[in-house]
Amino acid sequence: MPPRIEKEQCTGCGTCVDYCPEDVLRMENGAVVLKYPDECWQCGVCRLECPTGAIEMVFTLDNTLLVSE
Numbered sequence: 822m823p824p825r826i827e828k829e830q831c832t833g834c835g836t837c838v839d840y841c842p843e844d845v846l847r848m849e850n851g852a853v854v855l856k857y858p859d860e861c862w863q864c865g866v867c868r869l870e871c872p873t874g875a876i877e878m879v880f881t882l883d884n885t886l887l888v889s890e
């Protein structure tokens with residue numbers, strides 16, 4: 822699943838957009854939006870780099886197995 826942005830915690834800094842290796846996130850009118858969620862491959866970089874902890878992700882079982890192997 823693509824990330825979920827908690828709007829109350831998001832300051833609109835744009836860091837997640839800068840770090841995303843795909844074309845998933847965009848800034849529009851000062852707010853981050855999931856522009857192309859189907860392109861997210863759940864790398865988690867946006868969540869790690871967000872300075873306010875505004876990004877939540879639910880990792881699928883398949884990805885969890887890949888990380889633990």
Ligand code: SF4
Nearest residue numbers: 831832834835837871
């Ligand atoms: S990095 Fe976090 S605070 Fe900054 S725009 Fe993205 S979600 Fe919002």
Ligand code: SF4
Nearest residue numbers: 841845861864865867
């Ligand atoms: S998890 Fe990775 S690919 Fe998906 S939106 Fe975040 S940085 Fe982009």
